[in-house]
Amino acid sequence: MARIVARWETRGKDFLCLQEENGSYFYNGYGCGGTLGNAVKDDATAIATMQAPWGDPHGVGAVTALKEDRKSLKRVI
Secondary structure: OOEEEEEEEOOOOOEEEEEEEOOEEEEEEOOEEEEOOOOOOOHHHHHHHHOOOOOOOOOOOHHHHHHHHOOOOEEOO
């Protein structure tokens, strides 16, 4: 069973939930989801990857991208 590492929510129905299972990190949200790849080995790196800013050499994080349209997005876990 997957463990919740972090969760971000908006005042509406949008959310992102970062989870880990058997050493693999993945996220899902309202109509989206993905994996963080093999380079992510711990919770702190997974959260940083999700929050990576625009222009990051590894790509923008899902939290950053969603926050662009949903300013109310906040981390709740």
